[in-house]
Amino acid sequence: MILATKTFFPPLEEYQVQLQRIWKNEWITNRGELVLELEDKLKSYLGVSSILITNNGTIPLQIALKLMAKNAEVITTPYSYVASTSTIVWENCTPVFVDIDPEYATIDERLIENSITSKTTAILATHLYGNACNIEAIEAIAKKHQLKVIYDAAHCFGTQYKNQSIFNYGDISTCSFHATKIFHTGEGGAAFCNNPDFIKQVYYSHNFGHNGYLDFHGLGINGKITELQAAMGLSVLPYMEFITTERKKVVDYYNQQLDFSKVAKFKWRDETSENYTYYPLIFQSEKHLLEVENALQAVDIFPRRNFFPALNTLNYIKNVAMKHSDDIVSRTMCIPLSVGLAEADLALICKIINSK
């Protein structure tokens, strides 16, 4: 059986070495030695000035919305993982959907200003599939209208935009270290923010609002990650170069062997590096997509319609039709991409797709 994604497992002995440190320290959570070490190592690996590791990639979105969006309207994309909309609703804000640019699959910056009202406080945009939004345009709009920019950068581990980490953009960027993501801690995530005052607020918020042992800065929630998860991160991180190289091989194979007169790819944003997290394909129609999906499933290969259904169609959202997103989401599917896929399997996947 071949799934669309496969979790990378570091050698067990290397995880055990990290676990031994935890047993020796007798310290399992509340920002122990391993969490601090992982933050340090990620800072230099990613080239960011600040990072706060959290227990998943959803909680930093919630915290950012709580601190910045303030129960108001948040402009967002209909094409993303459910967390980028559910967090807006969870934080008592109202998602205002702006259609995607069908070429890039990211929010269409040309349509944002039309949706701004006196109640808008923030823009929450996703760098979908690791492809950057139009960062400069969004920044200019936000500045003009005094809005905060929150980037859901869950797919962007290692992505460089204009020669620096993409996490450096926006008022805050968040990442996910979930097991299905390219770098993982099982469950985990992070917030990145270059404003020292703001990252401090996020820090307080992720630890119940504690300011030291006996004092409270303000309202908070529990977003702390454990040493056990940091141990996984410390064991996976040394393999990132290997993981990226292996995934690139798969991507190169697909790029060479797929028949692009039948399927299409999204355009990649200029000056944005690829991290090979997903391989989304746009089919001619949903019918075409389903034909390919059925043919692959018949031989135990499971592609994935990753961000289906579109978020404007969730049952707790007032559905507004989105011309491009409704169309693109209905006919886009990710094909298997992971470390260790055999060439024979890749050949079979391409043969089946090319035959439909």
Ligand SMILES: *Cc1c(COP(=O)(O)O)cnc(C)c1O
């Ligand atoms: C994975 C993902 C999340 C959620 O991250 P978790 O770590 O699973 O909480 C949020 N947004 C997007 C776009 C994602 O793909």
